[in-house]
Amino acid sequence: MxxxxxxxxxxxxxxxxxxxxxxxxxxxxxxxxxxxxxxxxxxxxxxxxxxxxxxxxxxxxxxxxxxxxxxxxxxxxxxxxxxxxxxxxxxxxxxxxxxxxxxxxxxxxxxxxxIAFRRDRFDLLAVIHVLVDDLTCNVYDDVHIILKTNRISKIFVYGDMDATGILIRNLLENALLHRNIARPVVVTILPDGCIDITNDCAALSPETLARLTNPFVRGSHTVYGSGLGLAIASNIAQQMDATLSLCSPLAGTTRGFGVSIRFPDLETQTGEQGD
Known part of the structure; x- marks a missing residue:
């Protein structure tokens, strides 16, 4: 039984x-x-x-x-x-x-x-660097993304690297699309390997925040988006047993939107380079 x-x-x-x-x-x-x-x-x-x-x-x-x-x-x-x-x-x-x-x-x-049920070991931080560089140089005009690595040089996780790239890219694109264009998107690697992605915008209501990972739900009607980015990210995160958390407003403020994602069984390495 x-x-x-x-x-x-x-x-x-x-x-x-x-x-x-x-x-x-x-x-x-x-x-x-x-x-x-x-x-x-x-x-x-x-x-x-x-x-x-x-x-x-x-x-x-x-x-x-x-x-x-x-x-x-x-x-x-x-x-x-x-x-x-x-x-x-x-x-x-x-x-x-x-x-x-x-x-x-x-x-x-x-x-x-x-697609994300594979369990290969790869460096998540290298994927993030590639995506930040691509979005900054080739995709969006006037993009400003600040990456704070806190001296972490590698984050090894288990999963599918391509699917993880789709996940992180959707989170970054969502932040870029809905940000206050005068303020940068900030990607912070915390000491425990958790990744925070934040952008400045008007705070979302708790009701909207609770539904934001559903397909075709949009947090803003003043900016055009597909309403699918966070749904895609949430779907892939669940397959990888990663924890995806949303918050708005940001802690200690009355504005902003943030996403935190933490992968299971991760390993971090520190190096001389990093913010």
Missing amino acids: DRLHDEMRARGSGNLRPILSLNLPDELLPIQRSVNTLMERLETALSTERAFAASAAHELRNPLGALMAQVQMLGRMLPAGSELDERVELIASRTRRLARTVEKLLQLSRASSG
Whole structure:
């Protein structure tokens, strides 16, 4: 009975495999068969849902890229000072927003498929450095991210490095999108290896904060976002047994938003370099 109980507890969205033979007493075999039937039905339903989201996003990605290229070409063909410039820029802006939403749907589909259940050892801080550099140099205009490592040079965790990159990138993009542009996003590595990401903004209500990791929930209606970034991050964090905590306002203030994430079984190393 205990073995059956343990096997049932081990099942989840990333593990819907049938329970193999446990040499159970005859009176418990119907329970095992029923659980396996349920797992099979759940796997079919989830696979269908994930496949639809991924296929829809893929089918939209290429046409959106072509549309964006046509809009940009149209903008270059207009004479300087044309009254149509504003409308072309509006179309381009809406196309970019839709493309970002499609990209997030792809990430959500991947996250929901259980991509983060691998347990490889890698340096989390190296991933953070790459993401901060990429966002600062290539993606956003006027980006200011402050990384405080507190003399920690490495953070070794167990998980999937690509999935972790998606997780951290979504947290950083969320902070950049909703920040007060006059204030930087601050990433702090605490001595115990916990990662804090904070940005200045108007404080969120407790009701909104409690729902913020649900898909398509937005904390602000003045800034356009997909409403998927924190949902993706939360999904991946759960698969990696990481603890993701949100707070608003920040401690000791009446403003701001913060995310803390801590990975299990992490190891930190200190070095001479660091803030």
